[in-house]
Amino acid sequence: MKAIIPVAGAGAKLRPHTYTQPKALIPIAGKTILSFIVDQLHGAGINEFIFIVGYLGEKIQEYVKQTYPNLQCHFVQQNERQGTGHAIELTRNIVGNDEVFVALGDTICEYDVREVIESPYSMLGVKKVDDPRNFGVAEIGEEGMIAHVVEKPAIPKSNMALVGLYKIKETEFLYECLHHLFTADIRSYGEYNLTDALDCMIKRGAKFKSFKVKNWFDCGKKETLLESNATLLKKFGGHISENIQSENSIIIPPVSIGSGCVLKNAIIGPHVSIGANTTVQFSIVRDSIIGSYTNLFEVVVDNSLIGSDASVKGLSRSLNIGDNTEIDFG
Numbered sequence: 001m002k003a004i005i006p007v008a009g010a011g012a013k014l015r016p017h018t019y020t021q022p023k024a025l026i027p028i029a030g031k032t033i034l035s036f037i038v039d040q041l042h043g044a045g046i047n048e049f050i051f052i053v054g055y056l057g058e059k060i061q062e063y064v065k066q067t068y069p070n071l072q073c074h075f076v077q078q079n080e081r082q083g084t085g086h087a088i089e090l091t092r093n094i095v096g097n098d099e100v101f102v103a104l105g106d107t108i109c110e111y112d113v114r115e116v117i118e119s120p121y122s123m124l125g126v127k128k129v130d131d132p133r134n135f136g137v138a139e140i141g142e143e144g145m146i147a148h149v150v151e152k153p154a155i156p157k158s159n160m161a162l163v164g165l166y167k168i169k170e171t172e173f174l175y176e177c178l179h180h181l182f183t184a185d186i187r188s189y190g191e192y193n194l195t196d197a198l199d200c201m202i203k204r205g206a207k208f209k210s211f212k213v214k215n216w217f218d219c220g221k222k223e224t225l226l227e228s229n230a231t232l233l234k235k236f237g238g239h240i241s242e243n244i245q246s247e248n249s250i251i252i253p254p255v256s257i258g259s260g261c262v263l264k265n266a267i268i269g270p271h272v273s274i275g276a277n278t279t280v281q282f283s284i285v286r287d288s289i290i291g292s293y294t295n296l297f298e299v300v301v302d303n304s305l306i307g308s309d310a311s312v313k314g315l316s317r318s319l320n321i322g323d324n325t326e327i328d329f330g
Contacts, residue, residue: 002050119211
């Protein structure tokens with residue numbers, strides 16, 4: 001089985017951070033979004049990965065090659081973002097007739113990966129939501145079998161949202177339906193969508209079974225990213241590197257603090273993730289994500305997302321600051 005991870009999106013809702021960093025590499029709970037996904041799938045036995053890259057794709061390639069040197073990895077360029085269906089179609093020559101597991105590059109979920117992979121059925125991950133109109137939606141029949149899927153329906157007939165996890169056994173069938181979308185120019189909201197290809201497969205007789213994820217962590221915008229960071233830190237307990245310097249400082253768990261950090265007269269936590277080689281002096285930081293090589297001095301930071309190589313000095317604010325930024329409130 002091969003894993004396909006589309007990571008070509010621009011991540012507009014997480015700007016300014018995604019001007020300089022792909023969304024999949026945004027830090028959360030001491031890891032990146034992408035590493036949560038890869039570690040899950042690799043831990044379940046998948047060793048071959050196909051990354052669909054586009055915007056800032058060279059950073060994805062560099063990160064994967066450095067972090068996972070022992071994995072067999074392919075990188076496919078999606079120069080025009082025409083939807084998830086278009087992205088998956090680009091992998092056809094690499095996949096061949098092998099089964100695939102597709103995990104969207106901003107989807108962190110808690111579920112039994114090995115059980116899904118070993119199922120005799122093709123599988124789609126679902127989660128009950130209050131308002132399914134902004135998601136792909138699955139209509140589920142007896143014994144969890146899926147009767148119909150539709151992308152962002154105006155009048156949903158189900159509240160079971162597709163979470164972006166797809167195990168597909170009949171890949172030849174999948175690529176036939178993707179080809180049908182292109183030849184018939186079938187689009188949803190102006191894009192060729194994977195959901196439409198899956199529905200094409202179902203209409204032609206393919207069997208899909210649903211599986212419910214225990215938790216679905218939204219990493220799409222600042223507020224939900226910070227909520228997910230807090231939840232994951234509570235769940236996994238965080239991690240504090242051994243080679244940090246801490247002087248007259250208090251750490252309130254759960255937190256994640258990267259290697260080489262310097263803490264002086266600071267209070268850190270709870271629910272804080274700090275990248276490597278960041279310095280925090282005379283400051284209080286809570287419920288926030290701070291990048292690497294950043295300097296905080298005499299600030300109170302709460303509910304904030306601060307990028308790498310940033311410098312923040314003075315006053316108390318709720319911030320959303322991108323990489324390579326310097327701010328002095330005086």
